[in-house]
Amino acid sequence: MDNQYYYNGAISGVGIPYDDIKWFDIEGSPFGLASGFNVIVFGDANNIVDVEGAMAVGGDFYSPRGISVGFERENGQMEIGYSPDLVRFMVGGNTTVMGPLVVVGHVVGNGSFHAAKGSTYLIGKDGMTNQKQELSYLYQANGGSKYWEPADKGNHYLISSYDVPRYIPADRIEADVTGFFRSARESVNAFKQCIQDLPVNGTITDNYHEWILRGNDPVQNVFRIDARPNGLITKGIRAEVPEGSLVIVRIVSGDHAHLQYGVMGEESKANRTLYVFEDAQHIHMEQPSDIWGSILAPQAMFHGHQTGGHVSGSVALGSFAVNANSGFEFHLYPFVGGVVCGSTAPQPPVPTVPSMPAPTPAPAQTLPTTPIPTPPVQPTPRPTPPVQPAPRPTPPVQPAPRPTPPVQPAPRPTPPVQPAPRPTPLPAPRPTPLPAPRPTPPAQTMPAMTCPECPACPETEPEIIPFPVPIPVPVPAEPIECPICPDCKECLITPGVIFGCIWGCDCSKSHEWDIKLYSVCNDCKNLLYCETISRYGCFKFEVPYNACYVLEVCPADKATMCSGCKPKVTLKNIGVANFMLC
Incomplete structure (x- = not known):
């Protein structure tokens, strides 16, 4: 976990509301509703130690240590914050965490659940007078202390597991978690197939230590790296594309893709870069790499490096495994979306032609691949993306995603409340009012560090040699060494x-x-x-x-x-x- 200082601003969109766990697609995003998660794994996962955003695992999750979820880094791309209703850790199978589970947000489980004492969830306030009673209902557990209750920490509530492991069972909120992951996998697979059908419109320059991807499309630039037959990714990846455009990298590797380079992508383009592993069944991180960009590989198992590594982007995987001693992390650089494919693929520009009184039909199949003006009878798109219904299982028009649904009639005994999480392995430090302090000596600045002046280098005097007319002529002399300027060390301490x-x-x-x-x-x-x-x-x-x-x-x-x-x-x-x- 990053040893950073955490802040408290609240935002929505990282996670999904606990009272509306239903899948829906988002136009232009291959991750659909999972765009609200830092990582979604459809099978089993283990040994992840830190997820900056939200995390969803469709199978079982196991960790011999603890895990923190929802704590943004000091220099993170998004400020996550507390929320009264967002789920930021959800497991469709069994959960076993041998150390503390610390989450800024709600925790939902669909199987057996075990987490060590000291597990803590931080829930934002929604202003409702009965929110504390609602949280007591959501997190009640068999065998728990009769004195247990959510702790009021001023700007948030604290759900602690000091007596028994606590979480929200899926059946308590009538959530079909299994159906959620099934629909999610079908949708992500369909969008992945749609991306694989996109035509390549960029070029790749193969240098000694990197692949340079060059494209000039202002919307999206598609590239294809063929690493067969061995699946070796032995170079870095750098893109030169128009500012704000998408970088889509289709990687063909065979069953096994081997990531053998320390850096993949660029931080400045991380939220606009998408790596699509078309056929890999296993992705092996064989260096403790920094991967800048999102990964779309719902069919593959990702094997993290035994000493650590990180992925900065949205991630969809079939399963995830890493050595128990690893410190693998997922950082929140959510993919911006806006991918155009299927029936909405970009069409060649058709110049405007004046209207004619009697247009004569022309055979559409005679159109060349390059865009030319056509009669208004039948403008034919490029042959690559055929006009057909979008390959995603759900219709293109989707219900608008709602960050936090309005208060709805809830089947639970208490009125519906929308608790939302904001994970911080510790409640944010809260200053307490104190009696006025005695006067302290007046503030003074830290003594400034002064650097010694650099001594002047002695000048050489030109030697005058007699000629018919005396002319001063510089004569090469032995080189005079200038005194070495002393180093001025930077002060690494911030005064005050x-x-x-x-x-x-x-x-x-x-x-x-x-x-x-x-x-x-x-x-x-x-x-x-x-x-x-x-x-x-x-x-x-x-x-x-x-x-x-x-x-x-x-x-x-x-x-x-x-x-x-x-x-x-x-x-x-x-x-x-x-x-x-x-």
């Missing part, structure tokens, strides 16, 4: 900022920690900040540089502590003159 993170406890149990920052003046401690972090998280304080500070990390509930308890703290920036940790 105290920034660090807590990564749990030595006892491996879940604790809440109180983070307190004091200023010290004349042997008096003055409390400046106080934040509470659940299990693990980061803190950041801005203070004057020229003062003395004490940072205390204490358990919020000392009754749960034991002799082996000790917080794991890392300090990433100490930009003050005097600092002490206790």
